[in-house]
Ligand code: G
Ligand code: G
């Protein structure tokens with residue numbers, strides 16, 4: 001409860017921040033976009049990662065305000081990027097359940113002056129678990145506005161293939177646990193191959209998360225993965241640290 005009060009204050013006082021992690025096209029090796037990852041510098045506990053406070057935000061309903069803060073901040077940042085790379089933002093299933101996420105997204109884009117086609121929303125299968133029809137309806141409305149939709153952390157949880165029949169995703173992200181194991185574990189490697197093949201068949205972008213070695217990168221390239229993300233390329237960092245390399249100096 002104390003942490004919940006602290007988080008409420010942090011959102012109000014703008015003391016959260018966003019680190020960005022590049023997504024790189026596997027063929028050209030160029031950065032094509034950044035994923036926004038929220039962090040909280042707690043006054044006593046120090047730097048807190050999303051896994052430490054997103055669950056608290058979800059249980060308390062604060063996720064609505066937190067999610068809106070991240071969207072607005074990230075869209076405002078991305079509107080200034082040169083070149084105009086894509087922005088990926090994570091959405092919690094709770095944001096679909098308790099608020100008009102379409103309205104929130106539309107306002108964040110309009111206020112930032114960011115074209116919808118530059119935004120990609122990462123969702124998890126949790127969106128389908130409570131009320132699949134409602135989840136699909138909301139995702140469809142979002143996609144009609146021109147934003148893209150990615151299935152995040154695929155391969156964990158329920159991972160039903162029927163989601164891909166029910167909704168036209170633009171991208172699938174392979175959970176990093178499979179990438180971590182793929183070089184020494186035949187099962188993990190087969191699962192990676194299967195997800196890549198699924199993505200190619202459905203004409204989706206396929207992203208491997210958590211790529212840490214050249215060997216993984218080579219393997220993923222051979223298998224036909226289209227984008228990679230991970231410590232091999234870059235850890236999540238404040239956006240200013242990409243100025244002068246990926247982004248031109250403002
Ligand atoms: O950075 P890493 O520890 O940075 O992130 C851990 C998890 O937290 C990831 O699975 C990511 O999807 C999630 N996450 C990061 N930022 C956000 C956010 O702004 N909103 C939501 N809902 N999840 C986030
Ligand atoms: O969206 P979500 O699950 O997927 O997000 C990314 C999470 O994975 C963040 O916690 C981020 O810090 C972490 N991460 C990103 N790249 C790597 C990596 O190469 N290795 C590991 N172990 N974690 C990573």
Ligand code: MN
Pocket residue numbers: 035090122152
């Ligand atoms: Mn993600």
Ligand code: NA
Pocket residue numbers: 152153173175176209
């Ligand atoms: Na993920």
